Amino acid sequence: MKHSGRFGDYGGFYVPEVLMPVLEELEEAFYRFYEDEKFTAELAHLSKYYAGRPSPLYHAKRFSEHVGFNVYLKREDLLHGGAHKVNNTLGQGLLAKYMGKTKLIAETGAGQHGLATAMIGALFGMETKIFMGVTDIERQSVNVHKMKLCGAEVVPIEGGTGTLKDAINDALRYWTAHVTDTFYLFGSACGPHPYPTIVKHFQGCIGKETRQQCLDQIGRLPDVVVACVGGGSNAIGMFSGFLDDEDVKLVGVEAGGRSLSSGQHAATLVAGRVGILHGAKAYLLQDKEGQVRETESVSAGLDYPAVGPEHCMLKDTGRVEYVAAQDDEALDAFELLTKTEGILPALESSHALAYLMGQKGKLNREQTAVANLSGRGDKDVSIVEEHRPLEQ
Amino acid sequence: MRTYSQVFSELAKVKRTALIPFFVIGDPDFDTSLELVKTAIDAGADILELGIPFSDPIADGPTIQKADIRSLKSGMSVNMAREFIRQVKSYKDIPIGLLMYYNLVYQYGTEKFFKDFHEAGVNSVLVADLSIDDAEEIISPAASAGLDTVFMVTPVTEPERMKLIASKTTGFIYTVSLLGVTGSREDLSDTVGSLVSNLKELTDVPVCVGFGISKPEHAVTVAQAGADGVIIGSKIVGLIESNLGNKDKCLAEVSSFLTEVKKALEDHAG
Numbered sequence: 001m002k003h004s005g006r007f008g009d010y011g012g013f014y015v016p017e018v019l020m021p022v023l024e025e026l027e028e029a030f031y032r033f034y035e036d037e038k039f040t041a042e043l044a045h046l047s048k049y050y051a052g053r054p055s056p057l058y059h060a061k062r063f064s065e066h067v068g069f070n071v072y073l074k075r076e077d078l079l080h081g082g083a084h085k086v087n088n089t090l091g092q093g094l095l096a097k098y099m100g101k102t103k104l105i106a107e108t109g110a111g112q113h114g115l116a117t118a119m120i121g122a123l124f125g126m127e128t129k130i131f132m133g134v135t136d137i138e139r140q141s142v143n144v145h146k147m148k149l150c151g152a153e154v155v156p157i158e159g160g161t162g163t164l165k166d167a168i169n170d171a172l173r174y175w176t177a178h179v180t181d182t183f184y185l186f187g188s189a190c191g192p193h194p195y196p197t198i199v200k201h202f203q204g205c206i207g208k209e210t211r212q213q214c215l216d217q218i219g220r221l222p223d224v225v226v227a228c229v230g231g232g233s234n235a236i237g238m239f240s241g242f243l244d245d246e247d248v249k250l251v252g253v254e255a256g257g258r259s260l261s262s263g264q265h266a267a268t269l270v271a272g273r274v275g276i277l278h279g280a281k282a283y284l285l286q287d288k289e290g291q292v293r294e295t296e297s298v299s300a301g302l303d304y305p306a307v308g309p310e311h312c313m314l315k316d317t318g319r320v321e322y323v324a325a326q327d328d329e330a331l332d333a334f335e336l337l338t339k340t341e342g343i344l345p346a347l348e349s350s351h352a353l354a355y356l357m358g359q360k361g362k363l364n365r366e367q368t369a370v371a372n373l374s375g376r377g378d379k380d381v382s383i384v385e386e387h388r389p390l391e392q
Numbered sequence: 393m394r395t396y397s398q399v400f401s402e403l404a405k406v407k408r409t410a411l412i413p414f415f416v417i418g419d420p421d422f423d424t425s426l427e428l429v430k431t432a433i434d435a436g437a438d439i440l441e442l443g444i445p446f447s448d449p450i451a452d453g454p455t456i457q458k459a460d461i462r463s464l465k466s467g468m469s470v471n472m473a474r475e476f477i478r479q480v481k482s483y484k485d486i487p488i489g490l491l492m493y494y495n496l497v498y499q500y501g502t503e504k505f506f507k508d509f510h511e512a513g514v515n516s517v518l519v520a521d522l523s524i525d526d527a528e529e530i531i532s533p534a535a536s537a538g539l540d541t542v543f544m545v546t547p548v549t550e551p552e553r554m555k556l557i558a559s560k561t562t563g564f565i566y567t568v569s570l571l572g573v574t575g576s577r578e579d580l581s582d583t584v585g586s587l588v589s590n591l592k593e594l595t596d597v598p599v600c601v602g603f604g605i606s607k608p609e610h611a612v613t614v615a616q617a618g619a620d621g622v623i624i625g626s627k628i629v630g631l632i633e634s635n636l637g638n639k640d641k642c643l644a645e646v647s648s649f650l651t652e653v654k655k656a657l658e659d660h661a662g
Contacts, residue, residue: 016451018546172450177572276495290499291447
């Protein structure tokens with residue numbers, strides 16, 4: 001490896017020896033192409049005409065009235081596929097194409113990354129396999145169907161709890177046996193180096209655009225920027241645009257599940273301890289001896305026991321504040337945004353909105369917060385219905 | 393305490409390849425697992441490769457993953473694994489290599505882990521998710537605890553990297569005979585021969601071959617390739633899985649399989 005892949009002491013590449021050559025190949029290719037003129041031009045073209053970038057920054061006035069301060073939403077939910085995931089799958093998919101790989105594999109939790117990979121597989125004519133836990137397949141059946149319509153094979157994973165962690169385990173296993181022709185399109189800003197760096201790079205457009213849009217539309221930078229954190233890809237993409245703006249408070253919101261005290265949550269940075277999983281040193285939800293704990297969240301995309309290494313460093317340095325929002329708070333936020341703005345947020349993004357609802361009375365009318373609306377909530381309608389049945 | 397070099401130099405004299413069975417400690421439970429390991433020793437194991445179960449074994453296939461889950465469900469812990477090793481060593485002084493994942497070592501405290509497990513009777517610790525690039529994190533704690541080092545070489549390891557790996561290995565090189573995770577296969581990859589001979593040209597460190605070995609003929613192929621040891625994991629763990637609830641049959645099948653392999657290796661040595 002040319003780079004250490006470390007963020008402070010976090011990250012690295014804790015992988016079996018057999019994966020080292022392919023990670024080195026990926027690192028070499030990324031640094032060769034990411035600033036290459038032809039590559040960046042092709043990616044910019046696809047980002048605009050295929051994915052729909054730039055996404056708008058929208059002043060949610062009725063939601064703002066409710067919380068008592070100005071709330072702007074970065075509308076990643078309006079992108080093709082319905083989430084920020086396409087930024088990364090276009091970038092990595094193009095990288096796969098430039099590397100001459102013909103097959104794509106990916107893990108998925110909520111199905112958004114799986115769908116975004118399946119789309120790119122169809123776009124580039126690559127054979128695509130999506131690894132997905134059986135629990136997630138059940139709660140995200142619409143996305144599963146869409147992936148199949150795009151021509152991807154969805155591989156059900158029964159191991160463990162049948163969630164994102166188990167899907168990553170099996171995707172890594174499959175990759176180990178098919179390293180020569182297969183590109184592993186990793187979905188979050190975690191896993192072994194160089195993935196955290198690659199994913200941050202391709203998601204960095206969120207923060208860059210948002211910063212400029214704030215200057216153009218508000219005339220200044222926001223007071224608070226908030227994003228939900230599972231593995232942490234949408235959050236690192238958003239935060240990366242503001243890390244040097246010391247007056248902008250950055251907040252990452254993890255899945256508090258039922259409650260932190262119940263242990264049934266996925267609040268890795270808030271309640272975890274440093275460990276090693278899926279190729280990186282990071283905060284981890286684990287028992288005393290280091291066995292990885294089962295996580296729980298109403299939102300499949302946040303249901304993950306580890307987190308991206310850069311977030312771990314940003315927590316330790318204090319640059320970003322990490323908090324947790326419980327399932328019921330996220331559901332409240334889902335309902336509020338839907339009722340006040342007619343926008344269905346993904347349950348993942350609803351965690352970021354829940355934080356803003358909690359700031360009512362703490363921020364004033366002159367202040368401005370930006371929330372990354374990382375995905376749309378159509379996929380979550382049946383889960384919301386289950387928890388909050390409509391009155392007949 | 394018996395060392396790897398004692399075993400390999402004794403076997404070199406009779407030109408026989410070492411038989412190295414693998415078990416997940418505590419699969420399916422502590423007592424049965426201990427009986428299985430004793431059975432393997434009685435059937436002629438030269439070295440033992442033992443795994444401490446982990447919740448997310450990314451380098452292992454479905455067979456060993458299931459064994460890890462069985463063991464964890466039966467209540468196995470890292471501390472109990474240490475006790476398990478003590479009991480094996482009091483049955484017979486046989487070299488033991490641990491095969492495990494880094495988080496368990498890290499949480500225990502790397503230096504303390506090597507010290508405590510060396511005291512229990514372990515000769516080496518192979519960390520499945522630690523490549524040679526990060527090996528320094530364990531090399532000096534292993535050396536100060538008096539442990540040998542064991543690292544992996546795979547069919548995609550470049551010669552320069554092989555040299556680096558060999559230079560850091562004091563116990564034996566664990567050669568992965570095919571791409572992929574652990575699991576038994578019908579046919580053994582034809583890369584075994586060239587992989588072993590490439591390594592043999594580069595180093596005098598003993599070379600053992602694992603992954604996918606499920607028949608006595610596979611073991612003979614590995615021996616013919618010039619390997620110093622043959623590691624058999626998933627096949628044995630699969631025998632345990634298919635005989636859950638029938639301990640006597642399980643012990644008998646593991647015993648007869650290992651006896652067969654041992655005989656094949658002895659016949660080959662002639």
